[in-house]
Amino acid sequence: MGLLTIGAFARASRLSAKALRRYDELGLLPPARVDSFTGYRYYDETQLERARLVAWLRRIGMPLARIRDVCDLCASDADAAARDIRAYWAQVEAETSARRDLAAFLVDELAGKDTDTMSPLTTTPPPLGPLGPLGPLGIRYAARTDRGLVRERDQDAAYAASRLLAVADGFGDEGGAASTAAIEALRPLEAMVPGSVRAGDLLNALEDAALRANDAVRGLADSGTTLTAMVWTGSQLALVHIGDTRAYLLRGGEFCQITHDHTVVQSMVDAGSLSPEEAASHPQRAMLLRALDGGDGHARPELRLHEARAGDRYLLCSDGLFAAAPEADVRRTVEAVAEPDDAVRELIALAHGAGGPDNIACVVADVAAL
Known part of the structure; x- marks a missing residue:
């Protein structure tokens, strides 16, 4: 040659x-x-x-x-190389999906507006059909954490108030401090007055809060946390998500996960090299690809906006619930138990019934017309 x-x-x-x-x-x-x-x-x-x-x-x-x-x-190993390319592209598609949702929202928000201004989010959204509100909306909520039946300490954190819903799952020697610090970093968002904040500004504020949360755990040696949180605007819920805590939505009889796990196992499922059933018992199912750990490379949260409808119910939870209790049982409880506080208690009881192998954090929030 x-x-x-x-x-x-x-x-x-x-x-x-x-x-x-x-x-x-x-x-x-x-x-x-x-x-x-x-x-x-x-x-x-x-x-x-x-x-x-x-x-x-x-x-x-x-x-x-x-x-x-x-x-x-x-x-x-050409097969291993092919799997790695599939995993990379699955990650790209997941990130593109989140950006697509944001782009669609921004197009809708700007369509028909003056070209030199972007009108703020309002507290009264337009009618949304049979499931949609015809007037202002509010939320009813409950939050609770539980140590579970095996762990010596509770390192999960949960928070629910009229503007902010959040769960965090800490890990490492100071995981409890990390999860608490992450949620505390979001608390200033509660001071934002509904209707006074533009959509883009709200998403920027969420991203800044996630970065503050990452800074807050930087001094905690070998520790970090996941974070899934929603900020109520009066007509929408703005979501920030990183790690494997989850958010679910029950709407019109449909129950679906609206976050995407940032885990090694989920990337394998996305790539087609592992089935969801195999993922549930995989020894690396808790290995994170992204988290708030004080570093720069892994603190890349997903951000998106969800249009709220009267009758919606949101569940935010840590893997102490969804990795222990069957999804069918979680869904049945979310559908059947009317009061958010009772639903949270029943969901924790479900995790206990499955052995309670991990800490459990739950937030349940209902959207209702005022």
Whole structure:
């Protein structure tokens, strides 16, 4: 096999010479030989397969560090490399879905408005059909945590008030302090007056609060927390979510999870390498991909807005509930028990009946016309 100049190799691989020099500096695609006198780079034709793979992966937006891992996998286990690409793309699609929801909301919010202003969220939304309100809405709520039957300490936190609903699941030696600090970082959002905050400003405030929560746990050694919270605007619920605490919605007889777990196991389910049934008993089911742990790389919360309807019921909970009790039993309780406080107690009893292996945090909130 002959050696190719960097220009010839660039044309054959569909990578620019500039990109090839960059990939050489990163150790991703070093040349086969570098002329010691001129510094010219020469590539072996056998490197074209790796180079073309790099080019394809760059086209789907994969970061260079992950591309290196995939390319290295290809050399030893092509199936594993394929699984990693599937997992990456599943993550992209999940993140794109959240951004799509936000984009759709912003389009609706701006459509028909003056081009130089964005009107604030109002306390009285337009009619939404048979399930929708014809006047202002309010929420009725309850929150509770429980140590469970196995853990020595309760590191979960739950909070419910007229403006803020939140659950957090702490981990590490100071997990209890981490979960409490995360929710406390959101408390200033309760001072926002419904109708006075623009949608974009509210989402920015939620993201800032999540970053403050991440800063708050930075001093807690080897500890962190998940967080799922909703801020009530008077007509909508703004959601911030990171980790594997969950939010569910019961609407019109349909019960569905509205958050996406940031876990290794969920990424495997997304990639098609694991079934939901297998995920429930997988030994890595609690391993998080994202959390508030004081670092910079993992603190990327999801943000979205949910239009509220009279009759909606929201459940926020930690894995001490949904990983222990069957979803059918959780749904049955959420549907059947009328009062939020009674529903929270019954859900915790469900987790106890399943062995109570973990701490349990629950918030139940009902949306009702005033």
